[in-house]
Amino acid sequence: MRRGWAARLHLPTLGVAVLLLALWTALSWRYGAYVLPSPLAVVAGFLEILRSGEIWRHTAASLYRIAIGFGAAVGAGILVALAAFLSRAAREVVHDLLTVLNATSVFVWIVISIIWFGLSNWAPIFTTFMITLPVVASNLVEGVENVDRRLLEMGGVYRLSGRQKFAAIVVPSTLPYLIAGMKVGFGLALKVSVVAEIFGVTSGIGYIMNYSREILATQMVFVWALVMILVMMATDRLVFDALSRRLARWR
Amino acid sequence: MKLVVTDVGKDFLIPVIDRVSFTVDAGEFVCLLGPNGCGKTTLLRIVGGLEPATRGGVTLDGEPIVAGRPLQHKIGVVFQEDRLLPWMTLRDNVALVLRPLGLGARERDAVARRYLGIAGLAGFEDYYPARVSGGMRQRAAIARALAIEPDLLLMDEPFGALDAQNRRIMQREVRRIWRETGRTILFVTHSIEEAVSIGTTLIMLSARPSRIRELIRNDGQAEAAKLVDQLNTMIMEEVERQQGAGPPG
Numbered sequence: 001m002r003r004g005w006a007a008r009l010h011l012p013t014l015g016v017a018v019l020l021l022a023l024w025t026a027l028s029w030r031y032g033a034y035v036l037p038s039p040l041a042v043v044a045g046f047l048e049i050l051r052s053g054e055i056w057r058h059t060a061a062s063l064y065r066i067a068i069g070f071g072a073a074v075g076a077g078i079l080v081a082l083a084a085f086l087s088r089a090a091r092e093v094v095h096d097l098l099t100v101l102n103a104t105s106v107f108v109w110i111v112i113s114i115i116w117f118g119l120s121n122w123a124p125i126f127t128t129f130m131i132t133l134p135v136v137a138s139n140l141v142e143g144v145e146n147v148d149r150r151l152l153e154m155g156g157v158y159r160l161s162g163r164q165k166f167a168a169i170v171v172p173s174t175l176p177y178l179i180a181g182m183k184v185g186f187g188l189a190l191k192v193s194v195v196a197e198i199f200g201v202t203s204g205i206g207y208i209m210n211y212s213r214e215i216l217a218t219q220m221v222f223v224w225a226l227v228m229i230l231v232m233m234a235t236d237r238l239v240f241d242a243l244s245r246r247l248a249r250w251r
Numbered sequence: 252m253k254l255v256v257t258d259v260g261k262d263f264l265i266p267v268i269d270r271v272s273f274t275v276d277a278g279e280f281v282c283l284l285g286p287n288g289c290g291k292t293t294l295l296r297i298v299g300g301l302e303p304a305t306r307g308g309v310t311l312d313g314e315p316i317v318a319g320r321p322l323q324h325k326i327g328v329v330f331q332e333d334r335l336l337p338w339m340t341l342r343d344n345v346a347l348v349l350r351p352l353g354l355g356a357r358e359r360d361a362v363a364r365r366y367l368g369i370a371g372l373a374g375f376e377d378y379y380p381a382r383v384s385g386g387m388r389q390r391a392a393i394a395r396a397l398a399i400e401p402d403l404l405l406m407d408e409p410f411g412a413l414d415a416q417n418r419r420i421m422q423r424e425v426r427r428i429w430r431e432t433g434r435t436i437l438f439v440t441h442s443i444e445e446a447v448s449i450g451t452t453l454i455m456l457s458a459r460p461s462r463i464r465e466l467i468r469n470d471g472q473a474e475a476a477k478l479v480d481q482l483n484t485m486i487m488e489e490v491e492r493q494q495g496a497g498p499p500g
Contacts, residue, residue: 153301154334158348158399159321168347172338250338250379 037219045223054208055227061203062193063231065121069128070189073136074182076129081140085147085170094141101134110196119200127196132185139184143177144170175247183240190232252277252324252402252435254298258307260460261293268294269460270307275403275437275452280429282450283439284482286490289461291439292331292407298437299328299405311403327396329406333388335380341367341391342376345398352399362398369428370394386417393425397432406438410445422449443482447475455485458493 021039028038037045049055084091109130113123147170155165197206205224212220254275261268267290275281283291296302298309303318310316311324335344345363354362367376370390380388389409396404406425410418426449429436440446446453450469457464464485469478 150330150332150334151336154328154330157299157301157326157328158395159351160347161351164347164350168336168339172336251381 034216034218037222041219042222042226045217045219046226049220049223049227058203058205058208058224059227059231061201061207062190062197062205065124065197065204066128066186066189066193069125069193070132070186072125073129073132073185073189074178076133077136077140077181078178080137081144081174084141085144091141091145094137098134098138098141101130102138104130106131106192106195110199113196114199121201123200124193124196124204124206128189128193131192132189135185135188136178136181139177139181140174143174146177147173176244179240179244179247183236183244186235186240187232190228194228252312254403254435254437255310256294256298256307257309259294259297259304259309260306261290261297261302262305263293266460269462271456271461271463272307273454273463273466275435277435278433279452280426280436280450281438281452281454282446283437283454283456284441284443284446284486285456285461285464286458286486286493287441288493289456289459289489291441291456294456294461295405295407295437295439298403299326301328324402325399327399327401327404329389329392329396329404329409331408331411333380333385333392335388335391335395337380340377340379341372341383341394344380344391345395348395348399363394366394366398367391369397369431371424384417386413386421389413389421390424393428397428397434401434404434404436406436408439408441418445425449443479443486447479447482453482455482456489458489464489 024036025038028036033041080094084094106127109127110123113126117123117126151169151173152165155169160168194204194206194209197204198210201207205228209221209224212218212224256271256273259268259271260266271294273281283294285291293302297304297318298316300316300318300320300322308315311322311326314323316322335341336347339347342360342363345366346359349359349362364373364376367373370393372387372390372394375383375387380391383391389412393406393409396406409425410421413421422445425436425438428434429449438446438450447469453465453467453469454463455465455467456462467473467478467482
């Protein structure tokens, strides 16, 4: 598990990265900084928002909205899965509803949330909620359906109460599905909420990217894209991978 | 303790068990034998209250066993698979089934340790099931069944997944545990050698729809080899009869 950075940055990837950077630099010379700012300009811009602290302001604003929208989606997903576990009828209804939600475009929710909530924080929050709910819930429902009936029968033989069976059998076997759903859901939340931030709010990564475009600071668009990528990779590594490793310690 | 099975029958579209009656006295070790598909496991599940009978009934010390209804008496079951919770250590797996009995945490722990010890797992209490062999997992499942101090212990081909060598070791172990604990055991197997080497009473079921073909006291009077031969002949006759009857339905 504990491998050095040297081993993780395998040479072929590094080679391709160098090649792409060279190509990027060449293209930026050819087409100019407005169309494609040079890598150096992007690095300079990144250092600048680090120094000014702007990076924290907008990242925090985005993460705050995601935390509420995505957090609510996880909570609602758990309730939905619970209903699906307790009743067969609920399971079928949930299945059908999730299919519909999964088929609905991000843009539908953005437009609707602007109509409903106006140009406020609630537009990105609501959009994030509606988009991540089906991902988290369908993972959880699948987990609940995959609870080993033979283990539940064993619990019945030894007369475990409903609550004991739930705590000892259902929750541990569903947890990996929850973590997997949250991992995918969070990635989606980050991608979706910044799109919703284009409209109507005055902070957040999506807002600042769109603003940078308007003032013709193309290098800052690239800088904030970089920030998004870093946030995504960091949460993947530090939160979700660590969680699933902890869960799998009995394997 | 007395288990009474009276005229039990079961239909799954076709009749699987026709009519079976027998009794098991306290401390007996009864083996249920029969050709594949004759309903041995179904009969065991009916006795354990895991499945309703179509006809007839089962009582344990006069208390009727009805599927889905809680029982005053305690029944432990060892299934074909170990059915341990993979996310709990062997000790926690055993301690879990002591919860409904109202034991405190420390007591549960002590009882779990004791029965894991009896099953030959001393020193492995804190292992997760995935970290021990299949034989050891089945030992833990036996420890779990014993830990509730059951009035009746049901075992459904518990060594079916083990290799021949481990199988023989586990047969000896179960025989030893039976002698040490004095439990009443109903044991399903398709292996005649296994039944003859561990059971005190052997019940041979006929081909589907099954009845009792033969009930044999295995008290060491009859020579084991002769008994095995005799039972092999019987089971061959039953298998032929079943195949002669053509496909079911």
